[in-house]
Amino acid sequence: MAEQPSPRPRKERKENADRRRQQLLDATWRSIAQNGLGRTTLATVAAQAELSQGVAVFYFKSKIGLLTEALRDHYARYQATWERALEEAGDDPRERLIALIRADFDPDICNPEALSIWFAFWGEQKFTPDYAAISAQFDAARNDAIREACAALMEGAPEDEINRTGDWIDTFSDGCWQRLHVLPNSYSAGDCLDETLALAARLIPQIATRLMPR
Incomplete structure (x- = not known):
């Protein structure tokens, strides 16, 4: 039976989550500066962050x-x-x-x-x-x-x-x-x-x- 990969330690998971979250927040600022507040969406932010829109939804739920x-x-x-x-x-x-x-x-x-x-x-x-x-x-x-x-x-x-x-x-x-x-x-x-x-x-x-x- 193949050995199952061990899950990442909780601290590492949190650090990765915090880093991804900040990446999206930084991308939000760039989107607002380029598109304005009204035209900034989860999609424009995800594109700026070079992440999927699903990742943005996962962390922030809504615009x-x-x-x-x-x-x-x-x-x-x-x-x-x-x-x-x-x-x-x-x-x-x-x-x-x-x-x-x-x-x-x-x-x-x-x-x-x-x-x-x-x-x-x-x-x-x-x-x-x-x-x-x-x-x-x-x-x-x-x-x-x-x-x-x-x-x-x-x-x-x-x-x-x-x-x-x-x-x-x-x-x-x-x-x-x-x-x-x-x-x-x-x-x-x-x-x-x-x-x-x-x-x-x-x-x-x-x-x-x-x-x-x-």
Whole structure:
């Protein structure tokens, strides 16, 4: 009797499954960038990943399941970037606020493909509650980090003033992303970073000395 092949260890099976799943998520971003959100399907993603459509169905069940997880993964990468920036900045709230702003224009986060994905999903939030819920969850974490830095720098200021200051910085950064997405030949990420830092320095003068050439 022929010897039966032994099954793969559970750890190896999980690693292979995670790798295949990430391969499909990466392909989803490429499909959205090339085809738009509406024309992205399990078939276009499978083609991008060079896998069968059945594999995409196996891991994500449906188009909405795939797109929801793709958005969650996109946000997770963004959060990992700004959390890493905060860790490297240390405890000084000036450095932490500057690090948060710089992270928004990191090339891994602020590039044409990534921006096209952000705006594609944001345009659908009104019609797809799952997208809105994911955005709210991840945005809240970053907003809290900005407000925490602002509160440390604006000691004694009313809470609503601190919150408004954080919101102004965040909204300005979002506006820069929109400029870069809509008018990519008229603005650069470096220029937008400088403008956002200048706004922050105007709102919170304590960080201005950290932005001067040394």
